[in-house]
Amino acid sequence: MIEDPQNVKLNEQPEPSAGNAQVSLGVTVVLILLSYVGCYKVDKLNANFAASVHGPFGSEEEVRSLAPSAEEIMLSKGEKDFKSVCAACHGPTGTGGAQGPALAQSEWVTGNPRRTAAIILKGISGPIIVNGKPFNGAMPAVGAAYDDERLAAVVAYIRGSFGNVPNKAYTRDELLQAVSEARATAESQDGQWSVPTLETAYPGTE
Ligand code: HEC
Numbered sequence: 001m002i003e004d005p006q007n008v009k010l011n012e013q014p015e016p017s018a019g020n021a022q023v024s025l026g027v028t029v030v031l032i033l034l035s036y037v038g039c040y041k042v043d044k045l046n047a048n049f050a051a052s053v054h055g056p057f058g059s060e061e062e063v064r065s066l067a068p069s070a071e072e073i074m075l076s077k078g079e080k081d082f083k084s085v086c087a088a089c090h091g092p093t094g095t096g097g098a099q100g101p102a103l104a105q106s107e108w109v110t111g112n113p114r115r116t117a118a119i120i121l122k123g124i125s126g127p128i129i130v131n132g133k134p135f136n137g138a139m140p141a142v143g144a145a146y147d148d149e150r151l152a153a154v155v156a157y158i159r160g161s162f163g164n165v166p167n168k169a170y171t172r173d174e175l176l177q178a179v180s181e182a183r184a185t186a187e188s189q190d191g192q193w194s195v196p197t198l199e200t201a202y203p204g205t206e
Pocket of ligand 1: 081082085086087088089090099100101102103106107108109116119120124125126127128130135136137138139140142143154158
């Protein structure tokens with residue numbers, strides 16, 4: 001027999017409609033807890049989002065312990081200027097050459113740092129004896145435009161390199177002070193120094 005199409009029982013659900021069922025309180029609490037734990041974990045892994053700490057470092061103390069000291073930063077700045085400016089004449093290892101006398105074992109480097117700074121600021125010409133060896137040339141005022149920081153950096157670098165041992169140890173601040181004194185004295189110097197004018201302006205070998 002043929003079934004009446006009107007009478008077929010359709011096996012269908014009612015049309016879905018938007019209701020207003022609520023998320024249960026338990027689920028909400030669990031979700032809040034999970035996101036709290038998640039945020040806490042992410043914070044921890046990122047040193048509590050410290051602006052100065054990035055992977056692979058885990059804390060500000062660790063970063064601080066690995067950062068170079070002010071002295072080391074100064075030396076590396078000085079090394080840069082030595083290599084790009086001074087090495088051309090004084091040799092890459094400071095042992096001198098036809099263009100300039102040695103900076104290694106030089107009393108002009110290991111002695112009074114004001115003298116060393118003054119040479120870089122104004123240049124020097126005429127006869128000079130460096131570690132017992134006479135030289136007679138002319139160094140231009142290569143550091144005329146250097147600020148105290150830069151001048152002190154190159155002085156610090158050559159004082160502590162090439163096997164040099166300064167007559168007196170200077171801290172970074174003392175060296176900055178010495179360089180600024182050297183600059184004040186050098187102001188009245190017209191043109192390059194000669195050995196006599198330099199020694200008169202900067203007495204003392206420490
Ligand atoms: C163009 C070559 C030239 C350059 C660049 C140069 N110098 Fe010199 N420097 C000389 C000459 C030449 C003398 C010796 C001058 C003389 O005979 O009176 C000298 C002398 C010196 C002295 C004293 C003598 C000694 O050997 O210790 C110092 C210190 C010195 N220079 C440091 C420097 C530093 C630091 C720089 C770089 C910032 C530098 N010079 C760049 C040529 C140069």
